[in-house]
Structures are given as structure tokens and as C-alpha cells.
Amino acid sequence: MEAKRDMTKKVPVREQDPKVRAANFDEVCLGYNEEEALAEAQRCLNCKNAKCVTGCPVSIDIPAFIQQVKEGKFEEAAKIIARSSALPAVCGRVCPQESQCEGVCVRGVKGEPVSIGKLERFVADWSRAHGFVPEAPAEKKGKKVAVIGSGPAGLTCAGDLAKMGYEVTIFEALHEPGGVLTYGIPEFRLPKDGVVQPEIENVRRLGVTIETNVVIGKSVTIDELMEQEGFEAVFVGSGAGLPRFMGIPGENANGVFSANEYLTRSNLMKAFREDHDTPIMEAKKVVVVGGGNVAMDAARTALRLGAEVHIVYRRSEKELPARAEEVHHAKEEGIAFHLLTNPAEILTEENGWVRGIVCRRMELGEPDESGRRRPIEVPGSEFEIEADAVIMALGTSPNPLISNTTKGLEVNRRRCIVADESNGKTTKEGVFAGGDAVTGAATVILAMEAGRAGAKGIDAYLSAK
């Protein structure tokens, strides 16, 4: 078998059959087993100046961990990854590898790159299954740091600081920690009990305290945390939680939801399960507006809840911001894509419920400030899509609750907190920030990179104090 193997191709990963998975919330991708991981690891060329490492926002020593996998030393592999990433089981599943590590892999020049994401996932899942857990540091610094938000930026920052010996408390506004990993990304892509909770548990094992149900800016302010509760530094990783709407007629009709609402009901509140109380609309035909990961997640959730689903996106396939794997999976599951299409109006019944959506065809003109070709409406191209629900997945912006209630914390015109990328420093002394709260909506791994930079910045600040 080894002789016949085509080394230019990835070892295929096992997945649930599209017809079966379209009706359940179990994880789509089943991941590699030991045999498959060993076979895929053989494909790594162990480059001296490995491009994949520079392609990784947190600079995981990718060739080194893959060499350990090759030799079957999975615990060693896990230790190498743990030096750079606190959430490997998450990143192996949700990172856009095609535009990072795998995008620059030398194997990819004449064939498919090494399946780095799937190998990372394998190592993380193996070490979790075999009870390999990080240990709390022996030496304590006796200094308190507050971390606001328990998403990827906050968890990474808190984990790093705890390893350095700081006493860290994470404040989370919702009733469950995890941020977007919990409320945003669906179960079928990122299992909550199987993957997210154990990763959070690992951060707790390092000695981090997580206090849920605390809305910073309302329950307590940053100034109060620093002046009254003894926190010497604060990291703000509060994410980008505010949903955008289009401002088109009919958008407040019954049956129009933000993707945030729809996904929060399903993921955080578990409305898809009979034994949970939170309701979610049982729509028959759903239109999802947008082309990012969140749009794919909302569309595939609606599909699993029994709807026929249509995605409407104003640019072409090439510009879809979602991970390639998500688009591929969505198509396999039978979701219809209407590209170069933009909504103009939502049509409603007299009782206030959605009955359809009017769209216009688009064509691509000259590149805009994002470098992508600007979509332009084709005059007279209106047409209707019948629907009883419309989900808006148009991106999110940072919540102003914290910036509005913290003296001296500057934001830019997009309401993003102004912070130094290299160390997270904000305009307020002792306050650091990173992740979507600083950049606007981005990815899990970029937020982790910012969390890591923030931890280094805080350590430098408190060491000099």
C-alpha cells in the first residue's frame, strides 16, 4: 500500500456522510486516527527554514511536532505545540490553514500541502484522551491581573500569565466561558463538551479563576477593578459582539435575525436540543446574507434544524471570506449559493412575518480599498426569493460598554480599542487589549496571537513596576 501511495496528496480525512450529517449536530470532520496521522506526518519534508512556522500567527514549531508524530511520540508533539498554543484542539479545527501554515507549505507547490491542521487536531485530541494536562506553575508572583472576556484572546492571555506565576481572574459576561467558541461556532464544527470545555478546563488547571455573569462596565468597571479590587493590570479581550444590519426595508420583520442571535440560541442556549428551554424559529426556507464563516455556520445550523437554505453574497465565489472547508461542506450538504447577489428589501406578510426577499444581481468593478473588486448593482435586475426567515451575517463590531465606562481608554472611529500590536498597550496605564476588540471581527488564531502579545506586555509592565 505504501508503494502505491501518491505523496503529492493529503491522507484524506474521514467525515460524516453529507446526507446523514445534514440532520444532526455531531461533528462533521472525524479527524485522523493514529495510522492516518503517521502516514500524513511522513509527507512533511522537515524544511530547515520552515515557511509554515512563519505562516502561523503563534509560530508553532510545526516541523518539530510533526517529526515527533512521525516517530509516534504524541506526548512530545503535544508539548511542542503547548509551548506556543493554549487551544490546539480548537485551532486544529477552526484555523484558516489554507491561508496560513498550509498556504506556504513547500509540499503545496507541486501538490497538496501537508495537512498541518488535521495533525495538530490529532495531537491535541490524543493528548486529551490520554489525560495529558498542563501543570500549574510552582512559583507565584503575588500580583493580580484581570482578564475581560473568556474567548480565544482572553483564555490565551490568562493561560500565559498563569504560567508566568500571576494570579489571574477572567471576567465573563455570559453564563458560560469560551466567548465565540461557545456562542458562535456550532457544535458540528467545534464540539462544546468534547473540545471547548476541556480546553477551558486546562486553563483553569493553570490556576486561573473564571467569574461568569460579570458585565464589565456595568456590574463593575475597569477603574473599580484596579482601584478597589487590587488588580494591577487588565487585559481587555471582549471581542466584537455587536451585530450589523443592512438598513433595508423590512429588516425588523418577524423572522429576521442576526446570525449572532440565531447562533447564540443554538450554540450557547442549545435550542436545537429538546431538553433545553430556549426557543428557536423552525423555519422552512431560510435566506442567509453574507459569505463569511459566520454565514456558513448560520446556514448549516438552519439546515440541520430542517430548513431549505440559500446563501446570498454580493461578491463572487473567489471573494467568499469563509474557510474553504466550510464552503465545501456547505455545498456538499445541499446549501444553495446565490453569488453576485445583494438584498434590497425584505417582504413581509400583513401579520409582520417575513415572506420573501428582493435581491439585485451584481457585477464586479474596480478594486476597492480592501483590494477586492467592488460589487456594482446591475440596473433592473431585481428578483424575489421566497423565504420565511432571513439571517443577517454581515460582520460584527466591538461592544462600546467597556470603552464608554473606562476613563482614558481611547477607541478609533470604528469603536475598536487603540492598542499596540506588539504588546497590547492601550492609552490607559496598566490596561492592555487584543483580539476582535482591537482589530474588529477576525479569527480565533489572530485573537490568540494578540492574547499572547498582551501577556508579554503585561509581564514586562508589571516586572518594571
Added chain:
Amino acid sequence: MYQIEKAVKLADKIYLMVVKAPRVAASCEPGEFVIVRMGEEGERIPFTICDYDREAGTVTVVFQTVGASTEKMSALKAGDCFHDFVGPLGNPSEFVKEDPGALRGRRYLFVAGGVGTAPVYPQVKWLKEHGVQADVIIGAKTKDLLILTEEMKEAAGTLYIATDDGSAGYHGMVTGLIEDLVVRQGKHYDVCVAIGPMIMMKFVCLLTKKLALPTIVSLNPIMVDGTGMCGACRVTVGDQVKFACVDGPEFDGHLVHFDEAMKRQQIYKTQEGRAMLRLKEGATHHGGCGHCGGDE
């Protein structure tokens, strides 16, 4: 976990609970609200803050049973716990941020409908503590559904009662009583604050617009997170779309699009009805009633 220190039934379907929640008690102000969750499988439900004790670290909430979740909560007793209790959420009433001196010359008329009496109470109490005597109307269908009348009498300048059936106070709707006070008795008010069922707030606003009496209403739409994340609570105010949780919950009542807001409250009515039937009839209900959809 947030322990319930006291649980009292105030009237049919209306319950008061005092809950230990030190962070909320330390920071809440009149006009704000909390979100509670009963257990691991529970919904997040916005509740009105009726009172708070900063020293004891307790917050008093009042709620009416409207669906399966609140029905289950109504069975909680002193010593039981809420799984989650988060807040304060929303913005404080505007007067909280104003100079007390400027407030003293202002004549307030509060109009409380049914369970809406609960959020009115801390506002009237706060004003009294800052030297402002506000007049209050409490309206209810019938005498037995009036709540917090004794507490309100303490805090208000003059307390008026209106019941639809005339079993206590003025015989008729609160709008009739407002008209009586302002038009026939010639009382002057600078601001009206109306909190109660959406339909009551709508008709109070139609009347006060005619009377040129500026009116603030407090909205309680469907919400999930209560921090601006989901947008379920969006409401049209003037020509702008606002989120009641972070932009409100209080708005200029003359600008609120009440008909849209009332339609939006119906979004989950079908599911809520089914959940209620499941709770009430349990395994004994097997569909066939033609209402619950259990036989679909």
C-alpha cells in the same frame, strides 16, 4: 449560584424574590434590569429590578408568569438558587445622571400598569430620596391584581389607583385617569413615565402626545444576552433602529413604533405555547388538540 432569600406571591401570577447578588446590588440604579436563568437547561429571562440593598448585597426582582420558564421559576422558594443572575443591564433612568437641584422643580407623573409597578417603584423611591415628590398612578384589571401599593404610598407624593372594573380607585383605564388629572383637575406635569404592558404604554403615549406631555416608556422586548450581542430586542424609535438592552430600555415614548414592537413580541408565541402545554400536561398530552402542534 445566586440564593433566593425571600420569595412572596404578590398577586395572581405575580411573584417577588429577594436574591443575593452582591455585584449587581452594588452597582444597579433605577431603570436597569437583570437577566436570570433558572438551571442548566434554562432560558435567559430579563427581569425588572424592583429594589436593591447595597449593604445586604441583595436585589429584589418581580415577575409575572407568562410561559413555561417563568411558571417553573414561580415555584422557587427561599433557600433555592438561580443558576445565573447577571446585571445590571441597560441604562439607568435619565434623572439618575442629572443634577438633583434641577430635578426638584420638575413635576413627575408615573403611570404603572400591572407588573410594571415593580420597575416604577425604585424610580419613585430614588426621587423621594433626592427630594422630589412624584405622583403615581397604579393601574390594574381589578383590585386583587394591584401590587406594591403600600410601598408606593410611602414613596410617592400622591398615589392614585385605577382599576378596569372599578373595584378600587378610579373606575377605568389609566388613560382616563390621566385625562381626569390633567384636563379636568388642571394638574401640571413636566414629565410622564409610563411602564406596563405594551398596549397600555401605546395608549398613554397617544394621549400624552395630545396633551404635549413628554413621556418616557420602558420596553421589555425579547432578548437573549442583554448586552447588545443578539439584536433580538431591536425597536424602531423615530427613524432609528435601537437595541433596547444597550440603548434603552427607556425611550421617548412619543417616538417608539409600538405596533412593530408588539408584533415582535409574538415571535416565539407558538413555541412558548407548546412548552407550556408540555409543562402542564407532561406525558399525558399526545397532540390532537389542534393547537399545540404536538401531532405534527
